[in-house]
Amino acid sequence: MARSVHLVRRPSGLPVAGDFAIVDGEPPSPRDGTALVENLYVSVDPYMRGLMDDTWPLGTAGEGRSIGRVVESRTDLRVGDLVFHWRGWRTHALVEPADVRVLRPADGVPLSAYLGILGGTGLTAYVGLTRVGRLRPGETVFVSAAAGGVGSAAGQIARTLGAGRVVGSAGSAAKVRHLLDDLGYDAAFDYHDGPVAELLAKAAPDGVDVYFDNVGGDQLEAALGSMRERGRLALCGAIARHSGDQPGPRNLFEIIRKNLRLEGFSVRDHLASQPELEEFLVPHLQSGAVVPAETIVEGIDNAVEAFRGLFRGDNTGKTIVRVGS
Ligand code: NAP
Numbered sequence: 001m002a003r004s005v006h007l008v009r010r011p012s013g014l015p016v017a018g019d020f021a022i023v024d025g026e027p028p029s030p031r032d033g034t035a036l037v038e039n040l041y042v043s044v045d046p047y048m049r050g051l052m053d054d055t056w057p058l059g060t061a062g063e064g065r066s067i068g069r070v071v072e073s074r075t076d077l078r079v080g081d082l083v084f085h086w087r088g089w090r091t092h093a094l095v096e097p098a099d100v101r102v103l104r105p106a107d108g109v110p111l112s113a114y115l116g117i118l119g120g121t122g123l124t125a126y127v128g129l130t131r132v133g134r135l136r137p138g139e140t141v142f143v144s145a146a147a148g149g150v151g152s153a154a155g156q157i158a159r160t161l162g163a164g165r166v167v168g169s170a171g172s173a174a175k176v177r178h179l180l181d182d183l184g185y186d187a188a189f190d191y192h193d194g195p196v197a198e199l200l201a202k203a204a205p206d207g208v209d210v211y212f213d214n215v216g217g218d219q220l221e222a223a224l225g226s227m228r229e230r231g232r233l234a235l236c237g238a239i240a241r242h243s244g245d246q247p248g249p250r251n252l253f254e255i256i257r258k259n260l261r262l263e264g265f266s267v268r269d270h271l272a273s274q275p276e277l278e279e280f281l282v283p284h285l286q287s288g289a290v291v292p293a294e295t296i297v298e299g300i301d302n303a304v305e306a307f308r309g310l311f312r313g314d315n316t317g318k319t320i321v322r323v324g325s
Contacts, residue, residue: 004090037068064088116318125153132234137162145214149318152293217246293317
């Protein structure tokens with residue numbers, strides 16, 4: 001049996017279970033030029049909230065990064081091939097060879113990492129630090145939502161690139177401990193513990209050279225206040241905008257005063273850097289110097305709750321739904 005999660009109503013605010021329906025049916029049969037893939041892992045990501053407003057057609061399973069195994073093929077793909085593709089929120093998908101990347105997982109690296117630190121999540125962190133933040137050895141980096149998927153990759157990659165001090169913010173004391181104990185952050189704080197500007201000034205007393213922004217709002221304002229002369233702010237995401245009133249920074253003049261550069265970016269413009277990411281990270285993953293931080297949620301039935309959890313901070317690391325065995 002094949003199962004998929006359809007969007008059936010446009011959500012208002014945080015989506016609720018009733019915005020989706022679980023739909024069962026027979027697995028689709030491949031026709032010439034397509035292959036049937038049984039999904040093993042599917043990704044849920046904050047950007048999907050935007051798709052739910054207009055782009056994700058109602059009554060369908062929508063898109064999403066996924067990894068699956070070819071189980072039937074009327075293409076050059078072979079039965080048993082592991083493939084990365086974009087037909088998520090379902091247990092079975094029909095794919096065309098042009099739309100998939102055949103994966104050859106490196107020894108000692110879990111397959112799920114190819115949806116996390118070796119997938120779009122890690123690539124976002126890598127290009128945000130190297131291409132946008134232009135991190136140089138010895139510099140201080142501040143990462144917000146630092147215990148999440150992109151954040152846990154960004155902190156570890158910054159360290160590996162030779163950052164002098166890596167500072168992170170997260171939403172609980174347990175996450176702060178995780179940043180310090182497991183992910184190699186030098187300093188970390190819970191952004192609920194007081195004005196973020198004060199917490200950041202304490203964690204980065206000599207200022208910040210590169211801010212990797214996953215959150216926006218008061219964390220962006222705090223970062224602007226702590227930036228050093230000619231600092232760079234890589235604007236990756238603004239997840240705080242989904243939780244009600246989040247005024248923009250009130251201190252934009254800091255950009256002029258300190259000669260700062262703010263640049264937004266989309267990982268989709270950097271997909272050509274995927275081989276570079278793997279070449280850089282795989283040895284660090286194999287040595288254990290970098291860990292693929294993940295929250296694995298079991299079963300496609302739990303995909304909606306896994307997605308909702310991103311906005312409640314339920315996850316540490318990349319949230320991945322395990323679909324098959
Ligand atoms: P994630 O960080 O794994 O999950 C979201 C995290 O955000 C939660 O765990 C939560 O952690 C934190 N959060 C939620 N609401 C918050 C709020 N109101 N204030 C502060 N923190 C909040 O998700 P991700 O996939 O790695 O994405 C992180 C960010 O990167 C998102 O903004 C996403 O849109 C963006 N992104 C951008 C690109 C790109 O191409 N530009 C690509 C991928 C992702 P706490 O417990 O710490 O609050």
